[in-house]
Amino acid sequence: MDNQAVFEEVKRLVASKPGAESLLAAVVNLLHRERPHFHWVGIYKLQGEELVLGPYVGKPTQHTRIPLHQGICGAAASAGQTIVVDDVNRDPRYLACSLETRSEIVVPLRQGAQVWGEIDIDSDQPAAFTAQDRELLESVAELVGSEL
Numbered sequence: 001m002d003n004q005a006v007f008e009e010v011k012r013l014v015a016s017k018p019g020a021e022s023l024l025a026a027v028v029n030l031l032h033r034e035r036p037h038f039h040w041v042g043i044y045k046l047q048g049e050e051l052v053l054g055p056y057v058g059k060p061t062q063h064t065r066i067p068l069h070q071g072i073c074g075a076a077a078s079a080g081q082t083i084v085v086d087d088v089n090r091d092p093r094y095l096a097c098s099l100e101t102r103s104e105i106v107v108p109l110r111q112g113a114q115v116w117g118e119i120d121i122d123s124d125q126p127a128a129f130t131a132q133d134r135e136l137l138e139s140v141a142e143l144v145g146s147e148l
């Protein structure tokens with residue numbers, strides 16, 4: 001599916017009003033299925049000063065709760081901005097989940113100006129995330145973020 005088709009599918013999922021957890025799980029599954037270089041796809045939700053792992057696809061991670069001041073996940077949520085890391089081993093903020101991971105993108109989920117969570121994606125390929133991937137993920141995050 002091209003980006004447009006993936007986005008249309010997310011719109012259909014949102015319109016079917018499945019409930020928050022099912023919608024997030026369906027979006028995570030869709031992204032993982034449609035983009036083979038997205039090896040781990042998950043949602044973190046902000047609870048107080050911590051990001052708490054929600055639905056995900058990929059290997060289980062020890063990082064089920066991440067304080068806002070830690071990790072690439074914490075940095076993206078604190079700044080309210082997408083972070084793309086082409087080589088996780090060169091980023092001192094990086095919290096390792098899997099030894100195979102080489103690159104990562106984190107896209108905040110917002111309701112208005114308020115960050116309530118994020119989409120976190122790891123790839124086993126270095127510099128895996130293209131400008132088109134970022135564009136798709138930011139549109140999906142904008143739609144899903146404002147719906148929940």
Ligand code: SME
Nearest residue numbers: 061071072073094095097
């Ligand atoms: N790598 C993330 C931690 C979450 S795992 O990728 C699933 C980080 O540095 O915040």
